[in-house]
Amino acid sequence: TVVLKHRLLTMLQATAPAASAPVLLCACAAGEWHEIGLLTFAYSMQQAGWQVCYLGPDLPVQGLLHGCQRLQPALVAVSMTYAAGPHPDFTVLEDIDMLVASAYPTCVGGQAVERYGHVLQPRHMALLSALQAAHTYTRAMVGSSTPA
Numbered sequence: 001t002v003v004l005k006h007r008l009l010t011m012l013q014a015t016a017p018a019a020s021a022p023v024l025l026c027a028c029a030a031g032e033w034h035e036i037g038l039l040t041f042a043y044s045m046q047q048a049g050w051q052v053c054y055l056g057p058d059l060p061v062q063g064l065l066h067g068c069q070r071l072q073p074a075l076v077a078v079s080m081t082y083a084a085g086p087h088p089d090f091t092v093l094e095d096i097d098m099l100v101a102s103a104y105p106t107c108v109g110g111q112a113v114e115r116y117g118h119v120l121q122p123r124h125m126a127l128l129s130a131l132q133a134a135h136t137y138t139r140a141m142v143g144s145s146t147p148a
Contacts, residue, residue: 001036008039009054017049022074024138027055027064029080029108030092037110038079041134045077050138061095068104075138076100078125081110090120101125107137 026042028035035057046052055067068076078096093108100106101124109128113120117127128134 005035005039008036008043011043012039012046012052012054015046017046017051019051021049021051023071024050024052024075024077025055025064025067025071025073025104026052026077027059027067027079028057029078029096030058030060032080032082032110033057034079034081034110037081038077041077041079041109045138061092061099064096065099068100073104076104076106077134078106078108079110080108080112082112090116093120093122093125097122097125107134109134 024042024045026038028038039054042052042054053067053071053073055064059067064076064078080093096106096108101122106125107128108122108125113127114129117129120127126137128137
């Protein structure tokens with residue numbers, strides 16, 4: 001896993017789209033350390049012409065909000081794969097929904113969303129359970145005139 005993560009980060013740093021490309025801000029939710037899925041998505045979006053800013057794992061909501069305020073992304077992608085117990089605490093997703101997604105287009109994906117998406121009721125963000133759904137969402141959210 002470490003080797004794959006390092007390779008994906010290296011590939012992200014090795015390519016740079018045009019400065020006019022839409023910005024995609026990627027991060028793992030607070031408490032989330034599983035980055036491979038999000039890194040794969042980030043790399044595929046960068047290859048499609050997006051300017052990706054990857055903020056890494058375990059990012060507190062305030063850090064995500066600060067990144068958004070500074071970069072003004074066209075889209076924010078958050079990963080949450082881990083949700084422990086039969087009644088996991090989704091407070092972090094509620095905070096992202098209210099503080100980040102209310103101001104910036106935001107999608108959240110990962111195994112936790114696949115498993116518990118039916119009990120989540122976000123007001124502002126999209127819940128995406130698969131990589132293809134994320135690509136479809138980015139095209140619809142930003143428009144057909146931009147890469148996706």
